Amino acid sequence: MPLTGFTTNAEELTLTITAEFPVPVKRLWDAYMDPRQLEKFWGPPTYPATFTRHDAFPGGLSTYVMTGPEGDTHGGYWEWLTLDAPHSFSYLDGFLTPDGQRNTDLPTTRNTFTFEATASGSRLREVSHFNSAEELEQLVAMGMEEGTREAMGQIDDVVADLKSFAxxxxxxxxxxxxxxxxxxxxxxxxxxxxxxxxxxxxxxxxxxxxxxxxxxxxxxxxxxxxxxxxxxxxxxxxxxxxxxxxxxxxxxxxxxxxxxxxxxxxxxxxxxxxxxxxxxxxxxxxxxxxxxxxxxxxxxxxxxxxxxxxxxxxxxxxxxxxxxxxxxxxx
Missing domain, CATH: 3.30.530.20 (START domain)
Structure with a gap:
């Protein structure tokens, strides 16, 4: 499993995820920029994602839908804030209603991804910033750690596939x-x-x-x-x-x-x-x-x-x- 850390900080209202991969930074970066690759690991295996929009630039918007085994769907969006290829990007992360509108009843977070080279490949660090301790507890209670581990577990196969997206x-x-x-x-x-x-x-x-x-x-x-x-x-x-x-x-x-x-x-x-x-x-x-x-x-x-x-x-x-x-x- 590539996930090496999952830490919450109630005082700073943050959740920090770290993971390591045996590929260069640019290969890992491209997996997040390409919606064809991203949707192969963004959701857990039982809730695969389909990205209907993926604007990887400041001011852009990404939208996706995860579909469950019973056909249930759960939508989300990214509102892109910054991008410094191939080192970091940040976005506002939120949920969508069934009709594709922003769901204001569920919390939004500010997420920052950073990528750095290691002796064996690359390291990913994701920091999620929450608006309150209640929102942090709500998302953790929704199974965020388990879902993250399942999703991250799929990235190795994606970045190792050099043919499908060449x-x-x-x-x-x-x-x-x-x-x-x-x-x-x-x-x-x-x-x-x-x-x-x-x-x-x-x-x-x-x-x-x-x-x-x-x-x-x-x-x-x-x-x-x-x-x-x-x-x-x-x-x-x-x-x-x-x-x-x-x-x-x-x-x-x-x-x-x-x-x-x-x-x-x-x-x-x-x-x-x-x-x-x-x-x-x-x-x-x-x-x-x-x-x-x-x-x-x-x-x-x-x-x-x-x-x-x-x-x-x-x-x-x-x-x-x-x-x-x-x-x-x-x-």
Whole structure:
């Protein structure tokens, strides 16, 4: 077990957890930055977590839901305060109601994680600051120590897995709930470079093309809240054309961009295209050791629409575009 300390201090209203791991600090740090890895150990084995948002930057927000063996769900959130990669980060930690709102009936804590190198790998130290002795006692009574030990016991397997989350894996889809899809890909470039490649037309038209044989004659990006974008693609013999439009809902350069997306009705659209469905796309960029982790959470109107879109080969087309981004745009 990696957990080496679990200490409460009633006078300082703190709970301190220490754990040691046989991996470098950066490997352990990345496990907390990557929602795909984090959700494999954040909850105990009987209550695995699914992160629906993970903004690892000051001012960002993370949300997750832990699902129990009987199907019961328990939500939580992090409100990010500070981040000094790969040394420390802090956030406000709270609970969510069943409808996804902040639960004001349960306590919030201020948590600080620090990471330091050791002779055998790395050490993690988490200090939770409580508002009162009653809140500290309440969370300890809820089984926090047992849950922490079970959760921490899963980290070794995650950080030892160098294949599942490697950049060479390419674009990876993950179904979340009934209507969401999370697509993840490590891009070999900085967050600033990847952001520019998604919001500057002269860069986008060089890589955002999907399969060979298509061009992007219309590229009108948007990166300010309330602005609209329009993209159109056309095949080489001009027999097929399709496009998308939408509005920017959130923008936090160079880390987060949230937009709506609706397919345009254009002459010569590929067979099977559906112009009626509107999705919400949440793109998050997170610096990791091998580049930038790009995650896009797509929310569809229903499960049927998600299935139909996946059947078009969307993920394969995204991988072709991202590979072109690395080879043709990024240094």
């Amino acid at each position: 950049a060479e894996r390419g674009t990876q889809p993950q179904l979340i709930g009934d209507t969401q899809l999370r697509v993840s890909r490590i891009i070999r470039g900085s967050a600033e470079q990847v952001w520019r490649a998604h919001v500057e037309a002269d860069l986008m038209t060089r890589w955002m093309l999907g399969p060979d044989g298509w061009t992007m004659p219309v590229c009108e990006p948007a990166a300010e809240v309330g602005d609209t974008y329009r993209y159109e693609w056309e095949n080489d013999d001009a027999t097929q054309r399709f496009g998308f439009t939408g509005e920017v809902l959130e923008a936090e350069a160079p880390y987060r961009l949230v937009t709506t997306e609706r397919m345009l009705s254009l002459a010569g659209m590929p067979e099977g295209s559906d112009s009626s469905a509107t999705t919400q796309n949440e793109m998050t960029l997170t610096p990791v050791e091998s580049g930038t982790l790009l995650t896009t959470l797509i929310t569809y109107p229903d499960a049927k629409t998600r299935e139909e879109v996946l059947a078009t080969g969307m993920v394969d087309g995204m991988e072709l575009s991202y590979a072109r981004l690395e080879s043709a745009v990024l240094p």
